[in-house]
Amino acid sequence: MNGARRKFFQDAAVFGAGLFSLGDSLRAETPEEAAQSPRENESGRHHSPYGSRGPRKAAAPAREQGLPMVTPDVADLTYEMDAGVKVFRLVAQPLKKKIVPFKTIDAWGYNGSCPGPTIQVQQGDRVRVVLENRLPESTSMHWHGLELPIEQDGVPYISQKPVAPGEKYVYEFTVHQEGTFFYHAHSAMQEMMGLIGFFVAHPERNFKPHADHDYGLILQEWAVLPNNSVPNTASMEFNWLTFNGVSAPMTTPLLARLGSRVRLRIVNLGMDHHPIHLHGHQFVVTGTEGGRAPESTWYSMNTVLVGVAQARVVEFEAKYPGAWMIHCHLPHHMMNSMMDLLRDRQIQTADQTEARAMGQMESLAKSVPFEHVHPSPIAANAASVRGFPQDAFQEMAMDEVVEKPETYGLPKNWSAGMMGMMTMVRVLPDKEYDAIMMKKKMANVLANEKRDVNS
């Protein structure tokens, strides 16, 4: 029994003997292994990208099993094996997507998820994807960055007939590359409705240096006017910015053990390029949408511009404990749309110091349907200062509303500082890291029990 494993059992004991009635599945993993497990789907079951039967035994023994990527707030897509082919199923469909606690939009996605569930395969795999179209219009699927036969490229009329509503279409190809790719509908407006997902191909041989954590973020932007729930895909301006389909503070923090090496893959499918900034650490770009970048090209930075249709893979040593922001640095992309709360009201004057305008700002902030606070103090003479308010009523702390194991232990009102295209990497010493992993396990167990009771 190694140290981490022993530690796990010590922590487990703190949670009481009841834990040990939970079965072998809970005990099967060390926290480290759990951290490397792919996220669970809605039903709470684990789904390895290598399938429930483990890595394919028939595969060439030279292939090394990679560390699965975790896509916070998005599940992995499971597959079935059919004569050596990994078979995935994607259903394109309209769905409701809650992007923050006070905003749900009518997006389009796959399998009830927007962005769609993450596909993870290994270099060399033969892959089949059965696409079913439950959209009200024709669609097709493009495999962005993959080198495959033209018949599989997913461009309507050029390489295939459009997939009509109610129809299925089968794509099949061999993945000879490694890298961070994505799948998306090859129709501009459908892309802007959310029809995108990760397609990650793990290398046959693991890269060096070894990464301890592997996370993925999909950048999207939405134009949803007040009183509306349908994104305006014709807009050139965007008021909602999301990582993996949610805006901060709903984004689930990334967890990293202090001293570990973190890989972060970022892909962008919107109308803007996003400078993604990491606090407190330096990273190197180790890959692009074309695959691994040679080490001779790596140099230190802390902001990487992720252009439209690009993928950037960065890696860093999680050296310093703390909750470190990861966010787009465009100022308007670090905000949620307070204007959305205006509903039928509008600020009727350009003079923001006017009492009525301020009153409206304040009252719209109060109109959200959950408990929150504006924790920052305001000067007694604030109303007489030109330019006020700026962020005063925007920063709404809603810690309880967005609470989850990954937010455990954050300072009070942490959520007031989190908006828009923003998340954080929590670099945690062993004790805190293990405690949160334990909380995650407990939450999963409870969810599974609830499901079993209901079924």
Ligand SMILES: [Cu+2]
């Ligand atoms: Cu941005």
